[in-house]
Amino acid sequence: MYGSSPLQQEPCSPALSPIHHLASSSGRLESDTSKSLNDVFAFNEPDTPYSPVILSPRNQHQEDDDASSKSSTASEATQNFSDSDMESTYSDNLDSSYFTEPQVRPKPLNTNTKGEEKRSKLLSRAIHSSALRKVAALEPCCKKKCSDGYSRSTIKDKRTDYFSAPSRNEWIKQKLGSFQVGSDKRAFQFKVNGSEVCREAWCRIYGINKNTYYRELNNFRMGLEWAGLRQGRSLSSKCISISVWFGHYVAIHGDKMPHKEEIWLPYNTRKVDIFNKYAEDCEDRSEPYCCLQSFLNMWKTFYPHVAIKKCSLFTKCTICVRLGRDLAKTRDPVKRRKIKLKRQEHDARQMAERLAYYQRREAARQEPDKYLSLIIDGMDQAKTYLPHFVGDKSKDLTTADLMKVHVSGIISHGHGLRATYVDFFEYSHDSNLTLNLLLKLLAKLSTGSQLPPILFIQADNCYRENKNKFMLAFLDLLVHKRIFREIQLSFLMVGHTHEDIDQMFSRVADKLRHQEAHTPEQLINMMPECSRLRGLYNIRDWLKPSVSMIKGQSQPGQFRFRLSKDDPDSVDMFYRKGQGQDWKKLKTGMFKRSKESGKPIRPKGIPKIIPVSFDNRNINAQKLINEQLPKWAPYLGCDQEHYMWEQHLKQMVKAGSSAIEMAKYSKVGTMWALPKLPKYPEESVDEEPAVPDDLRRLLEKEQENPEITVSGASAAAPRTTTRRARRRLVD
Template sequence: MDCSDEGYKTETSSCDLLLDDSLSSTKSVRSPLLTSTPKKYTLTVQETGEKKRKDKEERCSQKAAKEVFYTKCGCGDDCTERLGQVIIYQCLQKFVKKLNRDQKRAFIRSSLEHADRKHESGKTYDFSIKGYSICWQAWCMAHGIPESSFRQERRAYEKNWEFTPDLRIGNKYPTKRYLDAKVWLETTAAKIGDRMPDSSTVHLPHCLTRQDVYELYREDHTAREPPLGHSQFAVMWEKELPDITIPKASENHAKCSVCKLLRDNIVHSQKKEESEQWKLARKEHLLKQKNERSKYYKHIKKARSNPEKYLSIIVDGMDQKKTSLPHYTEKIKDDTGKPMGTHVTGAISHGSDSIFAGIDVQNVPHDSNLTITIIMKVLQHEAQKRGGSLPPVLYLQLDNSYRENKNCFVFAFCSELVRQKVVKKVKIGFLLVGHTHEDIDQFFSRISATLKRSDATTIPELEQTITKSFTPAPQAFQVEHVMDFKAWFAEELEAISGHSIPHCFKFTMNSSSPHAQSHIFYKEYSTDPEWQATTGTTFQLLRQTPTEPLSYVIPFPLKHLQAVQEGVSKARSMSRLTTEQHQWWESFLSSLQEYNPPAEVENPLAVFKEYVMPEEQEEEDEEREARRKALQALLARENKKAEVHLKRKRPKSAPSKPPAKKTRRK
């Protein structure tokens, strides 16, 4: 095979033909050649690429050509000496440096076809370079071809296997360290990040920088392999997880005040010791909010794995600017009317994965009455599925807001649930202020995304939009009546203070009390070892169940009612509303002029039956009792108190000599 420039051009074109033929062929036989998996390097990507480049240069250098020149081939004719160092160097440069893996295989295959002399003479193969006839071993050494690769290609050629290109060429395979770093960042963002309600973005705490995140990754890295380098970590973050970001100061979403102050103190620290102290405080702060979020996830898992015993509910409100009516995906210049504001309160029941969205037109206060009304809606739905009763343990996850959730009225409602034996125990969890975005915010983000591509001009259309925005389909409804629990509890409420600091509350019956009363216990954080009892002159928040009937909140007049009516009329004149939609608006706005509340309720919790404790499923195992006894024996031996004794040892008396044996005289 000639190795001149013309010969290489010919062989390159023949390689292309072979590649085209192999790709267009219908044969299904694949050559098992050169299909080794890529090596795993412990170096960084830059160091690995530099090492490969240097190895390739060494294999096709003049030093390598000189070594080939002085190497004896197997035929004994000194074929390499006939070629000379210059020709060998040219062959190495063209084959090793300029051809990729598939081109090298195609070159060997085409060289075998040109050198095949089986049908012409007694020789099997006749290789040549620039007119010099050489043996196959010298030909391989001159091109830098490993003997094993040549034998494999020769075997494939003799068996007439189809040439199949390696489709992995050009693909980049992530290393284990790369994947470990990606998993770490995903897990960390899920535990300490906040999901935005209007997008799929996850915001890491404001007190962190990208350099801080990388330092946390290095601290948590415990594998034998070294951690990913800073530049590669940044590339991985930008390429694989672009939705995980650190919010800027100009963004609209509220930031954690503690995170902001910690970041400012770290940046402006003059001494290294002071900076390290603030970094340690930041780490403790992130650990606290991470633990609170993990506790919430634990409650979700328990409700899903054992729905007969646990029920987990989260309640939160959506941004009011996203759902104003009428809503159009395309704005026009003549849309000058005042839209009617609406507010969506969402709730998720994790035991049954039911989702609720209550819509009000902002004519009632967004306070604890609205929160309890939504919770009652969810509890009634869950009780209907269970024959009228609820699971004995209720977990509530609420926003850390005093006006809506963290107040005496919500606590009184939970106490009354326990007192009337609707549930056995209620636990309320509040995430840290500034870190309260959770899975329900993902539901809100889907509503916002659907509204960007769907019109919603009336409340029924908004309900349909919400229903089709998420899976499983939410139950969207209009909140027409809000129960006035604040007035119902007011006469029987005791004073409470200091409840704004703890993040966990528990409501349960006190078995030692002669009267059936529910008591409140609290923890500052979920990781605290013990529940603390309330202090003061009383241990109950409600003196007794209110005897007065429960009434409903009277809505106040709609804000900007006249401007809304003018906007609706103008939208109809511009054909932005159909006849049916305009009729709905006229009927709805007229119904707001007069409020007809439902009949008062004596006891709103009477609709629930008493909770039923689920029967514990006995383990169907004949060896259960034997295992229990064996475990008790091991624990008894492990917990056994040992006593170490010292006893005076008696001195040993001198041993007496045994009497000498008499020997007989012969």
């Protein structure tokens, strides 16, 4: 089945340390102006941007030796390219995507009635007749007998003022401030109804006990403010520092959920471990850090949308699951430390892949005329059944009675475009679906404008749709036709693929939780830039006769395509497992070669239109009309919606009645856009250089590495005297 051009992994060089990557990436300057964009062989994307891989060189070499023993035949078809052999496609240090913005939780209204109940009980106890009789029975407060001149009704009113205050502590401090004499906070003139009284009489009339008075007096003298007055104070430097640190941590380790506006940290992560990591980083920088409680308060206040996975609702990484289970089973501290180190190494590798995607995405946002960054994925089918109803579901209306709908999405980061496409399972969800989506979007972006010369594609690890030889061959064809100078296809690690496109789907899912969609038109109106997916071409079968028989293409995580240096009619494909590894070259290329000329054989003409097939997708439109539509009728909004469904299903029945009708249905929306895509413009050579020669020489001199030399003879040779010196010696 497969030929002799395997794509297998060869030993790779040890990954660089995180400090090395940060230093090299931040210190890398802009490429020289003399290097034009025409130099497509100068890859400008850093091969290891911010790759904090923790593997030691010894362990890495050991793993390399194991890998080399399994791939003995790969050296014939591949060629390694180290990071130094391939320059980067862009060198800007872009980091605005590596931070998760805090979301301050709004303080809820105080609906707790416990405080009101407590104040009510204290007030009723203080103004009770027995309490007022005790005041009259007490011994005189002082020689002047200040408290004897006030009746029970006056005392009752004063105690009502005190015990009804929202904060009795603050009430006492305000009174002390008004009674203060001078600025030393030691002399006070206590007054009741404008008359001066002693301190004991004032406390007796208002019902303030001795301990409460002296505690608040001490706080007043020390300048301590009540917590209610400190809500608007500015944040401390430690709080700001930990908030920024945690934002970077969440951006690297968190997964954006596709079904809700939340970010989940990995399962089995403990908050105290995150705090310890923060404390270690601060100690390494010799900076002060806050306590654990302040860290938890910051998390609760500024990052309420960040949570730790209690269980996974989606497919999880096998390595993460097994390491987590092993960690939960053992209590040996040595084994737990080793397992944690392995998990840290695994997290560092997936973090490097995620940061590389963020860098490519940010490059497209900063320079949309130079880079095009796309991410492609599909939405969870369980959320898009039609008709969609909100609230309680009737027992006679199950999921099997509804119609399946599939939603595909593409995001173009540089253009700010979020496009979605809806299909009713008329087509197989394979490489044809992905290639047609890509072609439709490229045609849309090229309308009235030029496509950027460098394309970045981020996709899911599904081999059926994305990670297959037909996808790779089509990208090879785009570079051969000069539509792009360079194309990079990247995949995140399995189990760590939730990204911004899943966040887009989560907003749609949130709408569906609160809003009903009875018809396909209503569902389409809820999607961003949504349209029906119609008129697909069979690109897979069009490419199949010309594609080389390769294997192992599901293992690498990154692919690169660009024109060959030696043969302008050939396209070189490079691949590697992930960040920090050497690029390998597939010498044979993605297309078969002619025996006579040795040139690649690429497909010609136009591929055939894919005929829709409802039978293969288990969609019986006639059954939907006869059995399911009557069940939907009581839940639909109006007769118009019932009529729209009836017409839609009748079109599907008519399309499946004969080959002619099916051909008519399949041709709707067809347009072979590949020949219409514009080629990237060749840069014109300007006779007058952009940088003058004198300035260019200064720039070159600035980059020259100086050399220090020793003039004359060697240090060990004796010193010779001149003729004049010898003459003086004779004289």
